[in-house]
Amino acid sequence: MAEKSLHSICRWTFNPGKGGFVPADMRPEWGGEKFNTADMIKLVKEKIAPRLPDNIQLGIEMHYDNEVNEKTAPEVADALVDTGIYLAMITPGAHVHWGYGGIASLDTNERKAAEDFGLRTVDIAYGPLKKAWHPDAAKAPSLIIWNGSFGYDLASVGIRQMYQNLKESIAGLCKYEEEKGGSLYIGFEPKPNEGHPAMLIPTVASALLFWRKIEEEFGVSRDKKGVNKEFGHSEMIGLDHVADTVEELDNNAMVHMHLNSQGYNDGIILGGPGKYDIDHGVRVNGMNIAIAGLIQQAGFNRWKGHDMQTRAYDNAEQGIDRVVRSVLSWEACEKAARELDTAGLLKVLGKRETAKAEDMMRDAVVSAQRYFDEMYK
Numbered sequence: 218m219a220e221k222s223l224h225s226i227c228r229w230t231f232n233p234g235k236g237g238f239v240p241a242d243m244r245p246e247w248g249g250e251k252f253n254t255a256d257m258i259k260l261v262k263e264k265i266a267p268r269l270p271d272n273i274q275l276g277i278e279m280h281y282d283n284e285v286n287e288k289t290a291p292e293v294a295d296a297l298v299d300t301g302i303y304l305a306m307i308t309p310g311a312h313v314h315w316g317y318g319g320i321a322s323l324d325t326n327e328r329k330a331a332e333d334f335g336l337r338t339v340d341i342a343y344g345p346l347k348k349a350w351h352p353d354a355a356k357a358p359s360l361i362i363w364n365g366s367f368g369y370d371l372a373s374v375g376i377r378q379m380y381q382n383l384k385e386s387i388a389g390l391c392k393y394e395e396e397k398g399g400s401l402y403i404g405f406e407p408k409p410n411e412g413h414p415a416m417l418i419p420t421v422a423s424a425l426l427f428w429r430k431i432e433e434e435f436g437v438s439r440d441k442k443g444v445n446k447e448f449g450h451s452e453m454i455g456l457d458h459v460a461d462t463v464e465e466l467d468n469n470a471m472v473h474m475h476l477n478s479q480g481y482n483d484g485i486i487l488g489g490p491g492k493y494d495i496d497h498g499v500r501v502n503g504m505n506i507a508i509a510g511l512i513q514q515a516g517f518n519r520w521k522g523h524d525m526q527t528r529a530y531d532n533a534e535q536g537i538d539r540v541v542r543s544v545l546s547w548e549a550c551e552k553a554a555r556e557l558d559t560a561g562l563l564k565v566l567g568k569r570e571t572a573k574a575e576d577m578m579r580d581a582v583v584s585a586q587r588y589f590d591e592m593y594k
Contacts (some may be wrong), residue, residue: 225305276305368413443470455490498543
């Protein structure tokens with residue numbers, strides 16, 4: 218039997234509305250105390266899982282402590298086990314509490330509080346949520362480090378000390394997790410901005426260098442350490458997420474994936490460099506087929522998370538459909554990548570027949586769209 222394709226659905230996708238310049242109550246059934254994380258897991262099982270192919274295994278991603286905490290974790294774990302869905306990723310939602318650097322902060326009180334928060338995130342993963350882990354250790358959950366407070370808006374020599382604080386704190390977190398069992402995959406999620414104009418880990422290359430420095434300075438092994446591959450964050454700064462993929466795989470550092478799009482590379486929806494973090498779902502396009510081919514060659518089969526937002530004007534039914542479409546779009550790109558004549562592609566590229574290479578990739582996109590249409594029906 219073919220190995221399952223692991224897709225994880227994000228708790229934060231299911232919100233009542235964004236607010237601000239767009240409605241905050243488009244999906245009232247997804248708001249308030251009547252719709253908690255356990256309810257969201259049951260919704261995924263009832264409304265999303267039946268619309269997906271049998272080869273897909275589902276997981277859930279969530280923030281500590283606003284989406285899961287010590288009080289709610291037993292109920293969340295029971296919901297995961299009861300539905301046959303796994304814990305795919307957990308992340309400290311420290312940005313909800315601290316905005317002046319978090320574990321990188323020059324405010325010692327904030328830094329200590331944020332560090333303790335990270336340790337509690339590890340505790341809850343190894344504690345009440347442990348029974349919801351995938352039984353295959355190679356598919357254990359990821360602990361992803363992204364925090365909008367890892368940044369600054371003032372140019373000063375203090376930035377170097379913030380960076381050093383970040384290294385020391387992450388090293389401490391990794392050593393704590395190692396004592397707990399060392400089974401989680403720990404990854405940085407780079408982002409160029411949000412919630413500050415400048416961030417300490419803005420790019421994939423920054424994250425790769427960071428882990429090497431952690432290893433050199435603090436003796437933290439880079440095994441199971443690396444990058445949460447976030448498509449949109451590379452796109453929004455105008456970087457090439459295909460080249461990012463090569464770097465991540467070349468350093469054995471792809472521990473998790475966040476599939477999404479800022480929109481500029483399919484010629485249909487707007488977004489891209491210079492725009493805010495739009496987080497559309499997966500698009501069928503040539504770049505995604507290329508990335509799918511690269512991870513297939515590397516044998517990557519960990520969790521592929523759909524870090525996306527339903528559109529501000531979607532009702533709940535449309536929001537669910539967006540998630541289904543995102544999962545199916547990636548599966549379609551994967552199928553097209555598997556069927557692409559890679560040897561033939563390299564042959565025409567070697568002959569500088571790039572127009573023929575374009576034709577081959579365009580044919581793959583057409584095939585992927587056809588596969589999507591078949592699965593979506």
